[in-house]
Amino acid sequence: MLVNSRFYLQTGFGYKFPQKSGTPVWISKASEAVMFSWGSASCQELGLTGRVGIDNAERNDSSPVFLRNRVVEIGCGNGVFGFIKESGNISVFLDGDGEGRQQKRRSRQVELPKQKEKRHIVSVSCGMTHVVLVSDSGGIFEAYCHEPSKVINAKPLKNIYNTHQIIQIACGNHHSLALSRGGEVFSWETKQTAQYKDKGPSIQHLKSLLGIPVAQIAAGGDHSFALSLFGTVFGWGRNSAGQLGLGDTQDRRIPTPVTALELKKTVFISCGEEHTAVLTKDGLVFTFGSGSYGQLGHNSLRNELRPRLVAELWGKKVSQIACGRNHTMAYVSSCQKVYSFGCGAQGQLGTGFIEKQLIPLPATTAAAENGTELEVDRIFAGGNQSFVLCSSPKVSGNTPVSQNIATLNNTEVEELISKSRSKKINKINFVFGSSSCLNGSFLKQRKDEHYRISHNTPKTGIDFRQTFHVFQKLKNSEIINQVVAVVCEKLLPSLTEAPAGVEAFRVYVIVPELLRHLDTEQNSKVADSLTVAVLRLNSDSLDVLESLWTDIPRESLKCLVRLYKHQTEECLKQNDCQLHQVKDRLYNLLQMLQILYKSNKKAKKSIAAKMFYLNEMFLFLPSYESLHKCEFYPSVADRTRIEQLTDLFCKFHFVLSLPVKVNLFYTNSHLKKLSYWVIFPNEAQALNLAVRRCNLIEDAFNILSNVAVEDLRKLLTVEFVGEIDRPGVLRKDFFLYFFDKVIEPESNMFWYNELSTLLWFPSKTSVEKKKYYLFGILCGLAMNNYNTVHLPFPLALFKKLVDVKPTLEDLKELEPRVGKSLQNVLDYSDDDIEENLCLSFNVSWDGMVVNLHPDGEDIPVTNTNKEQFVSAYVDYVFNKSVKNLFEEFKRGFYQVCKMDMVKIFQPQELMETVVGKEDYDWEMLKQNCIYEPEYHANHF
DSSP states (O other), X not given: OOSSOOOOSSOOOOOBXXXXXXXXXXXXXXXXXXXXXXXXXXXXXXXXXBOTTOOOOOTXXXXXXXXXXXXXXXXXXXXXXXXXXXXXXXXXXXXXOSSSOOOOOEEEEEEXXXXXXXXXXXXXXXOSSEEEEEETTSOEEEEETTOSSSSEEOEEOHHHHTTOOEEEEXXXXXXXXXXXXXXXXXXXXXXXXXXXXXXXXXXXXXXXXXXXXXXXXXXXXXXXXXXXXXXXXXXXXXXXXXXXXSSSOOOEEEEEEOGGGTTSOEEEEEEOSSEEEEEETTSOEEEEEOOTTSTTOSSSOOOEEEEXXXXXXXXXXXXXXXXXXXXXXXXXXXXXXXXXXXOXXXXXXXXXXXXXXXXXXXXXXOOOSSOOBOEEEEEEEETTEXXXXXXXXXXXXXXXXXXXXXXXXHHHHXXXXXXXXXXXXXXXXXXXXXXXXXXXXXXXXXXXXXGGOBTTBOOOOBOHHHHHHHHHHHHTSTTHHHHHHHIIIIIGGGOOSSOSSGXXXXXXXXXXXXXXXXXXXXXXXXXXXXXXXXXXXXXXXXXXXXXXGGGSOHHHHHHHHHHHHHHHHHHHTSOHHHHHHTHHHHHHHHHHHHHHXXXXXXXXXXXXXXXXXXXXXGTOOOOHHHHHTTOOOOOHHHHHHHHHHHHHHHHOGGGSOHHHHHHXXXXXXXXXXXXXXXXXXXXXXXXXXXXXXXXXXXXXXXXXXXXXXXXXXXXXXXXEXXXXXXXXXXXXXXXXXXXXXXXXXGGOOOEEOTTSSOEEOOXXXXXXXXXXXXXXXXXXXXHHTTOOOOOOOOHHHHHHXXXXXXXXXXXXXXXXXXXXXXXXXXXXXXTTHHHHHOOBSEEEETTEEEESSTXXXXXXXXXXXXXXXXXXXXXXXXXXXXXXXXXXXXXXXXXXXXXXXXXXXXXXHHHHHHHOOOOOOHHHHHHHOOOOTTOOTTOO
C-alpha cells in the first residue's frame, strides 16, 4: 500500500500553487509541467517512466520524481486508468482483473486502427474493464482492457463513429455515455460477450433528453447524470444509497430532474461508486449518496438522499471537484489548496494518513525549492487514486478542442456569415437542426438570468435582443433559406409531445422570433410546421408552453397573432366546398390563436383582446336587421356553412367581437326557429303570450307553466288582452312592464342591497321556488327575441351563468360597505388582528347569522386564515346562500337559450347583451340643451 506517493512530470524544482486556476491547455514547453499523484499505484506501476538516474524507491518520500513524457489528460475508472501523453501515445493501467479481484498490476499501450490521416486523441474515460477515447475530429473508440495481448486495440464505435461528432465521454463501471456536437446523449453497456466482440455495444440514443442543451455528462459506478446549460441536473441509474439526490433510494430508468438543485447554478458534476458531488458557479459544493467512508464531507458516515452543502468548504469558492470510488477532491484556487475527504486506505487523500477523513482537509505538498510558480490545471480522481495536473502560468498552449454543443449567439453569427458556404451550411444544420443546440443558444447571461429557469417559473432565459439581431443578420445573408428549410424539415418534426424540461420548450419561443424576419412565403411554411409541432404537445406540455409564451415580447406576439389571423381569414374566404377541404387546417389555426390568447391573458404586458378579432366580413353572417324582421331565409348551402362556423366558433369565441357574437347568437336562434317551421309546418309557428296588464306577472307565469319546452325556442309574440295588436311593439312593452313589476319590493322575489341599487337572490324566501325557474325562462325569452331588459343585478349573475367564479370585487359591487370591510381585513398586516378586529367565521348576512365553517363562532380570524375567511364569505353570498334559487333561475334561462351559444360571451358581454349598455353622448347632450341666459355649453 502506498501512502502519500507523489511524482512530477518533466522538470521543475519546487512549486507553489498560484491564486488563479488555469484552463486546460496543450503545453508546448514540456520542461515546465508537473503532475502529483496519491493512491495505490506508483509511477512505475502506472507506466510513467522516470528519467535516468531517478528512482522512486521510497514511496512515502516527498521528493519529486521526474518523468520523460508529459501527461495531458487522465481518465480515472474503478479498475482502469488512462493517460494521454504529450507525444500522442495512450497508455492504460489495469488495477485488478475487471471483477474486483486483485491481480498483477500492469500498464499497456493503446493502439487505434490505422488510417491515412493522423488522429489526435483529446479525451479519455475509463470504467472497470474498458476505456473510451475521442479524437479531435469527434471520432469515438472503445477498447476492452483485459485481453491477453500486450497491446490494447481500440475499435471505432460504428453506430455513431461516422454519423456524429462526439465532444464528451463518461464511463461508469460497465456503462458509458457520449455527448455529440448536435446535443444528443448516447449510452451503452460494456460486456465482454460474443455479440460485443463481433458487433460492438448496442448504443442507445437517450431521447428522453431530446431538446435539453446538455453542458456536461457524468457517470459513476452504476449511475449517470446530465447537466444542462441552465444548471438543471438530470440523474438516472442505481440509487441504492441516494446517489441520484432525489430524496429516496428507488432506481430510475430514465433521466429524472433533481429538483433540489434547481436555481443552484450547477456548473459541474462528478460521480463516485455510490456518491455524487456537484459544484455551483458560486463555488459551493453539494454532495449526496453513500457516506460510509466520509466521502460526503459532512463529518458523519451517514448517507444523504438529497444534495447537502459541504459546510467546511463554505466561503472557500471551490473551482474544481473530482470523485474517486469512495473519496472526493476539491481545489480552491483562492487559497491555493487541494482538499480531500473520504476513504484514505491507499493514501489517495494525499494527507499522509490512511484513516477515513470525514471533513475536507488539505492534501500534503512538498516545500518550494526555487520558487517556481505552478498553476493547477486539472484535478482527477478515480478508484483509489488522485491526480493533480499543473503547469507554469507563463507557458502558452494550443487552444483545446471545444467540448460544448453547437450554439449560436450575436458574436458567433458574424463569424458564421464570413465562413465558406459549406461551413455555413454545416453550422446551420447543427444549430437549427437540433432542438438541443437551438435551446442552448441566445442565453440571457446578464446577472445569470439563464440559471433562473425552473418548472415553477414561466421564464425562458432567452436574450430577445440577441435573437432579433442574429435573425436580422441571417435575413440579410443568403443562408436564410437554408435556415427555413432545416427548421421545417428537420427541427420541428423532431420535437416530441412531452419535452424533458422547461429549457426544452425554448425552441417554441425562438422559432416565433424567427417568423418576424421572414417573407410571406417563408412565414407560411414555418408557421404551418410550428402549428403541427405545438399541437403535438400533450395537455400538460401545452400548459407549460402557455406560461412560457407570456415571456414573448409584445411585438413578437403581435406578429404571431397577425400571422395566424391572416391564415385563418384566408381559410374563411374559401367557398363551401373548399371550406370543407380546409376545415382541419382552420381548426388547427384557431387552436394556435387560442393558445396565444390564453398566454396573453396571463402576461404582465398583454396586447389588446381586439387584436385577436377576425374580420367579420369573412364570416358571411346575415345582418341584424334581416334577422330581427325574420327576413333571412338561407339556402341549404348557406345554412350548412353557418352551422359549421357556429359549431367552430363556439369553441373559439375569443376571435369574435361583441357585435359579431350577438349576430352569431341571433343567427343560430333564427335558424332553430326556421328548422321548427320546416319540420312541423302545421303547428303554431310562434309562442303567444296573451296577458292582462293588470295581472301581468301572474298571467305570464301561468302560461309559461304549461308551455312545452320545445315551444320556448319559437318566435315569441305577445298579446295584451283588450288592446290593439301591434306586432313587435307589444313584445317590447311586455318585457318593459314585466321586469319593472317583478323587481319591485312588493314581489318579494329578490333581496335589495343597502343602497337599494342592486338585486340579488334572497337566502330565504316565501315565494314559490318555481317562480325563479319561470323568471329564468322570461330572461331567456327576452334575449332570444332581440330584447334588452331592465335587470339591475350585479355582474356576478352573468358570471355564474357562464360558470365564472365570483370574487371579492363582485361583493364590492353588490354591497360596497361589506366588500370594503373585507378588503380591509385582507390589507391588515399587524399582529393584533384578533384583538383589534374581533372577527370570527360567524357572520351576519340577509338578516341571518351564519357559520362560514363548522364551529365558526369559535374560529377567530387571524393573519394566517384571513384569506380563507374572505373567500368563504364571498362563496356564501354568491353560492351557498342562493344555491337552490339560482339553480332554478339558470335552469329556466337555458331552457330557452342554448348553453354553448351563451358561453361565447364573456360575463360583461353577456350583461350588455341582456341588459343593454348605458352609453351617453355628452357632446350631443350639450348641443341639444337649452341654456338660461347666464349659462352656456362651456360654463364649467
